[in-house]
Amino acid sequence: MVNEPLLNVKELKTIFSTEKGPVTAVDGVTFHVDSGETVGIVGESGCGKSVTAESIMRLLNEQTTKYEGAITYNGKNLLHLSKEQMRKIRGNEISMIFQDPMTSLNPVYTIGNQITETIMIHQKLSKEKAYVKAIEMLELTGIPSPEKRIYEYPHNLSGGMRQRVMIAMALSCHPSLLIADEPTTALDVTIQAQILDVISDLKKELNMGVMMITHDLGVVAEVCSRVVVMYLGQVIEEADVDTLFFNPKHPYTKGLLKSIPKLDGDRNSKLHVVEGTVPSLDNIPEGCRFAPRCAYADELCLNRAPELETTDEGNKVRCWHYKRIFEEEGANATTS
Amino acid sequence: MEGNVTVQTNELFLKKKKEMQKERRNLFIRRFLSNKMAVIGSIILTFLGLTAILAPVLTSFTPYEMVAANRLQPPSAEHWFGTDNFGRDIFSRVLYGSQVSLAVGLSVALATSIIGMVVGLLAAYYRLLDHILMRICDGLMAFPAILLAIAIVAVLGPHPVNVVIALTVVKSPEVARVVRSAALVIKEQTYIEALKAQGASAMRIIFMHITPNTVSPLIIQVTYVFAIAIIIEAALSFLGAGIPAPHPSWGNILYDGKTVIFSAWWMTIFPGICIILAVLGLNLFGDGLRDLLDPHTNKANK
Known part of the structure; x- marks a missing residue:
């Protein structure tokens, strides 16, 4: 077959x-x-x-x-x-990445919040573990010093960085x-x-x-x-x-x-x-x-x-x- | 080994997080202090709030004690604001009255913000509900606010709680409108679609992601509702449909002073000034908050 x-x-x-x-x-x-x-x-x-x-x-x-x-x-x-x-x-x-990274992230939450949210929706992980996972994902997408970036808000990041965050978010559940x-x-x-x-x-x-x-x-x-x-x-x-x-x-x-x-x-x-x-x-x-x-x-x-x-x-x-x-x-x- | 690293990084996060929060708070306070209107408004409000809370300390008279011999005394060292037609001390009545007026205003502000927020968010997110909820709001807003409030109090009976209920019914649609229009804009943002694509549920999207983005217009609107509630409460009491006598409220005192306005000006001037101060303070504070929270005016100030 x-x-x-x-x-x-x-x-x-x-x-x-x-x-x-x-x-x-x-x-x-x-x-x-x-x-x-x-x-x-x-x-x-x-x-x-x-x-x-x-x-x-x-x-x-x-x-x-x-x-x-x-x-x-x-x-x-x-x-x-x-x-x-x-x-x-x-x-x-199935995950999706959108065209405009400037508006694809909620401005009132830190990027860490947003990535861990996706992880916690689908996987039963504790917040700490979700954060560790989020940092791993950010590292994979090539964001420098992700353990600091994770507490920043979308407006602190450039378009390319935001698209990396979007990718990290989209791929966080493999x-x-x-x-x-x-x-x-x-x-x-x-x-x-x-x-x-x-x-x-x-x-x-x-x-x-x-x-x-x-x-x-x-x-x-x-x-x-x-x-x-x-x-x-x-x-x-x-x-x-x-x-x-x-x-x-x-x-x-x-x-x-x-x-x-x-x-x-x-x-x-x-x-x-x-x-x-x-x-x-x-x-x-x-x-x-x-x-x-x-x-x-x-x-x-x-x-x-x-x-x-x-x-x-x-x-x-x-x-x-x-x-x-x-x-x-x-x-x-x-x-x- | 790996666990150890995790613990260390976790501590690092927390430290970094606290630092950033502190930094953000400091920045917010600095910007607030540089806004003169907001500072003046909050000083007035703090002053009124403190005098209301400290009323028993500030005056030795009770607001109900009638002394027939002291009727309609002009302001003096003993009675700072004079006495009324029953010989009661106006200063203490105004102070205790401010407790009632501010409490009513604050309760209305809180109740309308909760109801308005939920109604506005649901209306913005669900199209069918939108039609139903907004037509109800239209209906409520079609009545003049004071008339509707009088009608509700007339049915429920004159009691401070009923006044709060009446004003909440009258003012919630306004707040709901503001929240709805803000939420409609947020709803169409790509990040909401992205959230759906991440598998977030509707409730999570509404209450975790749309709500925080509507808080600024909500807070601003609610400060105005607070001010208007004080005015309408005073108007209701003035018309005899508000706080029942002999309990003092700013509107009540005005009502009592109405008949003697030409011979005893102090009965109307002092509660009147208090209403003006409260409303002015709230409006200045609201304007200041708007400048602080609204990104558009923010840029203009910088």
Whole structure:
């Protein structure tokens, strides 16, 4: 029997009921995360990356949100768990790091208070032991002299330090899955690399699965082994990181990669732009969702939505013409 | 070996923790002292509080002792504030009256802060409760405060405890509103979502994490409620719906003095001054606290 993946998201739909009617923010997303691997979720703002993460954690307001599909974690469908069961999983088995470390810590408590709180919610430890544990975790994340830092308030710490505290907090109960929602977006570039290193090191140490949500392809190249590209609530391409960077299939992924400035590139040439903007969720195109912005779109694309197909290499892509595009480009590459 | 290290580090933490707490306290006191309004307000309040507590020491007259021969005496060395139309010493009545007035104000402040806090927090956190609780608050706030208080005291009967109940009912919605609006802002902060993602329960989030962040606006609002409670209590007593005679309260003494206001000014002036002082002191203190606790005005002062 094939090993069950740690997290298996299958045909997940997240539907918000709004004043204008139901809006499907995540539409049939399927992917999986294995223990010890880092999966990148990439896409523009508003493509449903964060909503996917929040759906896995069940953090959305459930009075106005409806889920369809299945999120299987360790054999349990998270969507069928009661609130209380879910609460025991959060922070203990699945943890999350947020984008903005400046506002992710409560300003009225010391960081020690906040880390030990998480530990004491899930583990029956005395306060002293929880403090020792918290210091261990802070040390792991590379905070200097944690035994002093632990009595400081969030406003005493810089953004990078706070993100380390958040990581220490998220990992304090040794979760088997870490969801990192743009953990480095709000940080300096120098700090970004450090934080990514911390996450990668701890991933190895604790053998966690990591779901890295980001719009920064540099982050993806650095830490991820597999990448899921999302567009307007759907997965449009899934591939291992090398294939994605060197041989992307979907026109959108190609566009994204072309829009990264290259160190050895021509400094005067303009960067590639993916024309147009992401359509709003209450006005989804009828056929392929990317068709209005796609250079290769034809009649078929505008009228019928493509399915997520498995390519010969075993990766996935949602495009009618990926083979044709590949052949054309291959031909161009050889002639030029 | 390892246990030994743990004990040592623990001692180190405690020492460090105490140091930091002391430092923070000193900083708070220094900032408080540099705020003149807050200092003046607290001096007035301390003065009024002390005279209320020390009333038996400060005056040899009881507030109830009537001496018919001494009716309506102007202020003199013997009767500092004069006497009233029953020959009672106004100074001692004002002092004992301040006990009642301040006690009523303080009780109302405490009761409204507890009720207002719980109602405000629950309303902010639970959307369905919000609609119900806030409509009730709207209903209570639609009545003029004094009229509603009179109605409640009229039903319950004139007794100091009933006055406190009436004022608490009237003033709690205001406090609840303030707490709710502060809590609504805090609720949307990332750290609350992060806490949910760590598996914290709703009660823990509300009472451990949202509450401390709403304490500053609450304290500030409550000092004003304290002041208003003193004024409304005086108004109720003045109208005969408050503290029943012959017990002295500032409002009662004013009421007694009303009929003789042109011939015996001292009967209305002295309790009046006390009310003004108490309210002024509380407002100055509240403003000072706001400057101290509210981060926005804090920056402006620095």
